[in-house]
Amino acid sequence: MKRFLLPLLVAFAASPAWAGIPAESEDCLGCHSDPDQTYDLPSGEKLSLYVNQEAFAKSVHGETLRCTECHTDKTSDHATGQLKFKTRREVTRAYYEQCKGCHFANYTKTLDGVHFAVMAKGNDKAALCVDCHGAHDISRPGQPRARISQMCSGCHGQEAAIYAKSVHGRLAGSSSDVPVCTDCHRAHDTTDPRDGALAARTPEICGRCHTDEKLMKRYGLSTKVVDTYLADFHGMAASLQQGKKKGPGVRLAAVCTDCHGVHDIEKADSPNSSVMAANLQKTCAKCHEGASESFPKAWLSHYEPTPEKAPIVWAVQLFYKLMIPFMVGGLVLQIALHLWRVVVNR
């Protein structure tokens, strides 16, 4: 009794925040409130048995869950005093399954994600629920939004550092207009970016923001970028390549990221931008080997052909806009007259 009451009283007095939370009702916190309490795993790692009660009380589950709702099999472990886990990672993996009970939809999504795929192949480090969301300290994701990218940077540091310097990353701390990792990569069914499937979706992914009139107006950006891309050769080829995966001998048509970059996207008029006029020849040459200085002019830079921007293209377009109806209409009229005369002759 003394062993149970004393820490409880101490904790109760020290942090009234957790007073009355469901987790308290099962007496677990009586023992698991000692920050130094650890268990020696066979791997040599020390598993902390401490639960920060204040943090848990503030977490999204603080007011709803009792300890045993996640830690269902604790009783038996307590009886023997032995844990069945050999490593800390095994502990994490064991509790991964617990989230499914309530968060079935998101759990199912993760089965389509790249993290699950690499885990299935034996990569122990692949991110599980708690790796991104935390365990006892789970808070609402995306509050603030920049926290999402920070979370990913734990494992994907290199990409995160490049992103942080990009036109999107620079604003991520101060604005919710710009995309964070999960806006493009998704959160639970995170797409494997290596086979080209994610790249193939970029016209839609980038287009979500870059065709939004209100949002683009704030930055003085065109909303025609997706339509003009789709109307051109790359957009046509990419649309017809849907579902095709990168592989030996398979080169996919250029999508947004092939010209603009991926994590390192810059303003189009920045000297560092791969689509800046002076750098465009080099960017085109990535696919179009030997592209000359005039080659980038073959691309209308997301402009619709107008007498100012592309007079030749505009003129040819206008010519056929008039010529096709004139030609076809004339021929149909003559056929109609011919048939009419045939009828009259009878």
Place this chain on the structure above:
Amino acid sequence: MSNYIVRFSLKQRIEHFVTMTTFAALCLTGLPQKFYTTGWAHTLVDLFGGIDNTRWVHRFFGVLLAVSTVVHFASGIAAILSRKIGFSMVPTKKDFEDAIQQLRYYLGMTDQHPQYDRFTYKEKFEYWGLVAGNVIMVVTGFMLFFPVKAAMLIPGQIIPAAKVAHSNEGLMAFFVITVWHIFNAHLNPDVFPFDASIFTGKVSRERYLHEHPLELARLEGGLPPDAHGHGGHGDASSGHGGKRVVG
């Protein structure tokens, strides 16, 4: 007694067959690229084994069309130079008069049907339309096939213009063939359901008298050249297809 006129030489029949097959293949592989957002385009492209295969098939038939166009020009020029054929395909003043008279006839303003020589104004229109179309398609097609090399020779902006021209000219050709050519070769009450002359080379004398009376007269030497006074075509046309009478 039944008799017929050989209207088209073997070379001409082969040329038509090559043009017909390349045209069909180019439409099947080209139009899905123009209308790539539609379901049928995706179905067709899948049928050819994906867009990359589709484009290789398109290029193959495109090159075939280019070769056939060059062969047609070269042999035509050679034949004219060696006086084997004349200028029977060149539009003349009579063609414009024929066209007007034909329309007047359709409208019931006259009962006098125009008297045609070897090629009617409709055939000349379609021939020159095809020739001009082929040249446009071949030239712009090669620009799109080799955009990097093209940009070394011409301003870059010509390439997107070539794309617009290629795609629209192709669509127009598709319409002209499906509307005009299919009508004239199949649905026209005079030939319905199928004018087979471009495959057999033969046209009955009876039909020839109805459709090309001036040429027939010249072939048979029975009548003087037509009243419009372009008898100069006389010996020229005989090289195209001599008369054969089968007993």
